[in-house]
Amino acid sequence: MMSAASPPESARRDELLERAYEYVLAHGLAGISLRPLAAAVGSSPRVLLFLFGSKDGLVRALLARARAQETELLARPPGEGGAAAAGLRVWTWLAADEHRGLLRLWVESYARSLIDPVGPWDEFARETVDDWLALLAAAQPASIRETEAAVAERTLVLAVLRGAMLDLLATGDRERTTRAVRDCLVPLRRRS
Amino acid sequence: MMSAASPPESARRDELLERAYEYVLAHGLAGISLRPLAAAVGSSPRVLLFLFGSKDGLVRALLARARAQETELLARPPGEGGAAAAGLRVWTWLAADEHRGLLRLWVESYARSLIDPVGPWDEFARETVDDWLALLAAAQPASIRETEAAVAERTLVLAVLRGAMLDLLATGDRERTTRAVRDCLVPLRRRS
DNA sequence: GTGCTACTGAAACGACTGTTTCAGTAGGAT
DNA sequence: ATCCTACTGAAACAGTCGTTTCAGTAGCAC
Secondary structure, eight states, X not given: OOOOOOOSOOHHHHHHHHHHHHHHHHHOSTTOOHHHHHHHHTOOHHHHHHHHSSHHHHXXXXXXXXXXXXXXXXXXXXXXXXHHHHHHHHHHHHTOGGGHHHHHHHHHHHHHHHHOOSSTTTTHHHHHXXXXXXXXXXXXXXXXXXXXXXXXXXXXXXXXXXXXXXXXXXXXXXHHHHHHHHHHHHHHHTTO | OOOOOOOSOOHHHHHHHHHHHHHHHHHOSTTOOXXXXXXXXXXXXXXXXXXXXXXXXXXXXXXXXXXXXXXXXXXXXXXXXXXXXXXXXXXXXXXXXXXXXXXXXXXXXHHHHHHOOSSTTTTHHHHHHHHHHHHHHHHSOTTTTTSHHHHHHHHHHHHHHHHHHHHHXXXXXXXXHHHXXXXXXXXXXXTO
């Protein structure tokens, strides 16, 4: 009944997961398959299945690994100064070159979870919206946090960040997208 | 050398394309395969291959079909009043329930083209950014259209629309997302 | 009738998928 | 030496994939 749960901790598992994660950042998650992946990380399909239980288990572990990197940012003290100020800080993180692969993976998983609501992606899109809205909420003064205006402000800040990120991923134009984000968020910052 | 180009026009082809398009709006483009698709549209893999040349050809035709529906909106007179005003009009189109499937398909294709720069998706992401920026540019007064501020305004409007759309697709919360879009674009409207 | 074009069905091809079966090997504990 | 756990290699399984091969059928032109 336990359906072949994989050993959740193991040095070898961690090592292969890390290498698989790098592979996935470069090649995406959609078209992945065990044999090429195993060859790239210096292992075999047999071992990956042994360590992760199934392909789904591997994908789940990879998504968790990606989320851990995202949480790096989320866990940092969100700071104060309102959602707009927090949004500006988040943007410098999003626009950094070294996060490009992670963000591509993020978009891919988001899209996938919109279409295929079953499988390892599950509620990825909805969860991640909630994660980020919560981060922005934490930056708002507690006294107004539950007002409709505050909710709308968070939603707006998140939308601008996500939309600019999509643009940046497609065009690579950091200057133009950064200017747009600043034009929106800097004036907004005064009010909180 | 002609690599089996498919007959580009044919009544039967149009009919099957239309039905395949409906199937794709419901099931997504990523995990598509000929046999289930053929069964769903009342045909066979053999016929789809005959009419579209290859699976890639079919996908390309489906993307073109989707783009045609999008162009419906793009072709309408963009109107004046600046990019923000145009953005507000576009949002009512984006937020309409009957476009949900198309937008999911859009996100999926966008994500795919970021990762897999070869194949039918090709430059989909970049092209679509340019399409929409051009639409918004057309709504700006010609006199300021080429200024940096105008470029930034277009970029911002597009980012808000895209980001809010992502939120809407994941949460279905039209009220909250619409409020965010309005909060951003209505004040912006005065200035042009 | 013959010929031509458009379309279709059935079956097979080779390549690839996730997964399983069986048979190990290396290392440490007892 | 024995046992146990952790890991691994090779091969096969059943299934799906896009595509091809071969053999048609229906309709219209002449």
